[in-house]
Amino acid sequence: MEALASVVGVDFHQPSPLRRQARQSGGGRVPHFDMKPIGKSHVPTSKGGKVHHRSKAKGRAEKHFDYLRDGAKVTIVSHLDYIQRDHAVADLAEDLVIDMIDEQVIRAGMNARAIVSNIPGSPERQRSLFVAAERCEREPRVHHLTASTANVAIYDRVAGFASSPAWLRDMSARLKVARREGEAEAAARGRPFEDQQVVVADVTPEEAFERLTWCDRHPSFPAPEWQQGRTGRSHYRFVQELPIDATPQQHGQILRAAVQMLATDGWMAVGVIHQPDPHGDKRNVHIHVDAYDRPAQWLEEHGAWDFEVVVRRNGKDTRSYRQKKVSYRAEPDSSGRRAKVDTAKLMRGRFIDIVNGVMGEECYLHGTYKENGIELTPLEHMGNRAMAHERRGQATEVGSRNAQRIVNDELVACEMKAETAKTVLARDMALIVPAVGANADALAAARRYERVSRRLIQRRLDMEVADVVVAAARSRAEAVIATLVPEPGRRMKPRSDDDALLAAARAHLAWVARHSPSDNERALERKRIARIEAQVRAAWDEVAAAIGGNASHDPGITYVSTRPAPGGSLPHPDYEEQVRGRLRRWLGRHGRDEERLVFAEDTVRLLPDVPMAIDRLMRQFGGEEEFQNWLRDEQVRRAEQAVTNARRERDKQAAQQRADAERRDRQPAEPRAVDIATATPSPQTRAQPQRVDSASADRRDARPLDLRSKDQSAAIKVDAGRPGETRRRPGPGPERGEKRRRHEQHPPVRLDKPKGPPPTIRSKGPNDDPPIPWPDPRGHGR
Incomplete structure (x- = not known):
């Protein structure tokens, strides 16, 4: 096996990022969405137009436009391939009969749905818009050559010749200056200096070509690297995945809605649907959109787009027809x-809303993995070149990082699955032990249940980890075999080393099988786990019997869905815990929230505004012990909260009734009409003690309750035990006495008062009782 692997140059022990099962499964998934600004690319070029061999010019706008349209077209051969693959037909001539006339109609319909644009005119006119946009954007003022500060010594030595x-x-001098500045900055921050790429020259493409050619003639000299200057943005490119369970008609609706959304905002867009290529994953159905973020109009009188027409005004070239960007x-x-x-976040959210609206359910989720409670690490984008290498077993840097993740x-x-099971077990034990009390038999049964349950959790964890390790060891060889032995209907271009590569991949799988648990060993381990599960159930029955109950008879809480049962497959076992994590969160x-989760006796339901993905998760996991315990606790909490x-x-x-009763008790009876004296006694009169006879005191005690404040009513009190006498509170202190003397020497100016009492108050008569003297507002009663 090692000899074959060395011959083909593939290390099959490294895991591959190409897996058959999807990482995300369950209710909804976080979709792939990419929005990239595109500008005109520049490379070192000679005066004759030759491109330097170490620089590769990127595809221009017209080439990418052709790629979009050509990739969206479905030919008869390619469509037959898809039909053959979907029906798993080995021989089209014998097992599949197709009316070619109907096939042409079907193909024309697919092509009509696969390309949508709001740019008027023919495809050549649409293509010309992106070519003109790239041509009219601003050119970089200057480009750069960069070098590493680690090469200061060799640059200085060669420059001395x-x-x-x-x-x-000049480049050597700038490199030395950048090195000194970097070392000084690192010393000021107290950090070690790290070499970095710095700009050593500002050049044109022709000057860069000349300097790089000189470096080619001196291979031992570390040549500088080309860095393109800042250029204008010509357009945007969108890549958006489509649901694999959607129909072609739904794919067309999504594409039309996405292009219409951009057109409403003023974009000029061309959108296409790309089917998986013959060598790719059949689930890779996606949308490509090239969009120019400026409204444009074709001017027939000028034979050009409005943004490229130049008008001479006031001695300057202006583009007066050009419209503002979005x-x-x-x-x-x-x-x-x-x-x-x-903008990228905005467009992503809009696209997700479009897909969910067309599909009629929450197929895609807003936000990131973390925001949706999905415990997955985002993967890096792998281009066509890296994917091609990985399919043939050649490890790449980005592929290795993704495989490790x-x-x-x-x-x-x-x-996490094992830790969750341990947490549930600990919570159960926390409820069981207090219920057992001093029952020694029940306590022994509970400890036995805990011990056996932990053994079961560990056994399951070991088996799952072994499956992950074996799958990783087999992944690269399986990816190579899937590439070299494609499914029916998928074409492949043969190569000379295909047989050797295929033999090496199969030899590696045989080696993995010899060093992995065999089928018999796995079956034996499953039997052990089944026996431990039986022991756990028996121990639980002992605990239930010892405490006088049987927990297995608990009917639990039933989830009642108000929505039709959704379609779709169950999540892969490797990601069930991550899907449960989203329901937990x-x-x-x-x-x-009682407006989202509603209990009714032994049932629970969700209100319609709850996402459909949560409804699917409740259908799938709501009956498990973990979520049943949570629902019981929440139901008990709500009942206790209602009682509270x-x-x-x-x-x-x-309390309100007692306060009302006390207020009624304090409230006086309906008083009779009495005379109220409005005259204010003089300070001399207020300073003298008031003499009240016993008859007056008796009449005063018979009056309604005095409702004045405590400070005011405390100024004069009548001693009921000694009628005819009054008690006066101690006089004011020295400071207040001084203020009173100053007030008596300079009495305040009295305002004019109306003559006589108000109409509702009659004047004092000879038979009326004297008024109760009020305390001095400047004294202690204030």
């Missing part, structure tokens, strides 16, 4: 400013 060009000495701004804040919006996520999922965040609220309301009503 008499035959060295002058530009090399810009997205947030709502104005308090100061009236409108912040700029993240996939394996780590699978191992973490296994560990939703329940932890919204489970206490009712008791609190009763106490509040009782």
Whole structure:
């Protein structure tokens, strides 16, 4: 096996990022969405137009446009391939009969749905818009050559030769200056200096070609690297995945809605649907959109687009027909400013809404993995070149990083599943031990149940981890075999080393099978686990019998869905725990909201505004012990909260009734009409003690309750035990006495008062009782 692998140059022990099963499964998934700004590319070029061999010019706008349209077309041969693959037909001539006339109609319909654009005119006219947009955007003012600060010594040594060009000495000088500045900055921060790429020359493409050619003649010299200057943005490119379970008609609806959304905002867009290529994954159905973020109009009188027409005005070239670019701004804040919006995030959210609207369910999720409670690490994008290498077993840097993330996520999922089971077991024991009390038999049965349950959790974890390791060891060889032995209907271009590569992949699978648990060993392990599960059930029955009950008879809480049963496959076992994690997070965040989760006796249901993905997860996992325990606890909590609220309301009503009764008791009876003296006694009169006879005191005690404040009513009190006498509170202190003397020397100016009492108050008569003297407002009663 090692000899074959060395011959083909493939290390099959490294895991591959190409897996058969999907990483995301369950209710909804976080879709792939990419929005990339595109500008005109520049490379070192000679005066004759030759491109330097170490630089590769990127595809221009017209080439990508042709790629879009050609990739969206479905030919008879390719469509027959898809039909053959879908029906698993080995021989079209014998097992599949197709009316070619009907086939042409079907193919024309697929092509009509596969290309949508709001750019008027023929495909050549649409193509010319992107060519003109690339041509009219601004050119870089200057380009750069960069070098590493680690090469200061060799640049300085070669620049000292008499035959060295002058530009090399300038580059060496700039490199030394950048090195000194970097070392000084690192020393100021107290960090070690790290070498980096710095700009050593500002050049044109012709000058860069000349300097790089000189470096080619001196192979031992570390040549600088080309860095393109800043250029204008010609257009945007969108790549959006489509649901694999959607019909072609739904794919067409999604594409039309996406292009219409851009057209409404003013974009000029061309969108296409790309089917999986013969060598790709059949689930890879996606949308490509090339969009120019500026409204444009074709001017027949000029034979060009409006943004490329140049008009001479006031001695300057102007583009007076050009329209403004599309810009997205947030709502104005308090100061009236409108912040700029993240366009990529906005477009991603709109696309997800379009897909969910067409599919009629929450097929795609907004936000990231973390925001949706999905414990997965995002993978890096792998281009066509990296995918081609990985399919033939050649490891790439980005592929190796993605493969490591996939394996780590699978191992973490296994560990999280085991930790969750341990947490549930600990919670059960916390409820069982207090219920057992001093019953020694029940306590022994509970400890036996805990011990056997932990052994079962560990056995399951070991088996799942072994499956992950074996799958990782087989992944690269399986990817090679899937490429070299395609499914029916998928064409493959043969190569000379295909047989050797296929033999090496099969030899590696045989080696993995010899060093992995065999089928008999796996069956034996499954039997052991089944026996341990039986022991766990028996131990639980002992615990239930010892405490006088049987927990297995608990009917539990039944989830009742108000929606039709959704289609779709169940999540892969490796990712079930991650799907459960999303349900845990939703329940932890919204489970206490009575407007979302409603209990009715032994049933629970979700309201219609809850996402459909949560409904699917509740259907799938709502009956498990973990979620049943949570639902019981929440139901008990709500019942206790209802009792507490009712008791609190009763106490509040009782307190209100007592307050009303006390207020009625303090309220006086209907008083008779009495005369109220409005005259204010003089300070001398207020300072003298008031003499009240016994008859007056008796009449005063018979009057209604004095409702004045305690400070006011405490100024003069009548001693009921000694009628005829009054008690006066101690006089004011020295400071207040001084203020009173100053007030007596300079009495305040009295305002004019109306003559006589108000109409509702009659004047004092000879038979009326004297008024109760009020305390001095400047004394202690204030």
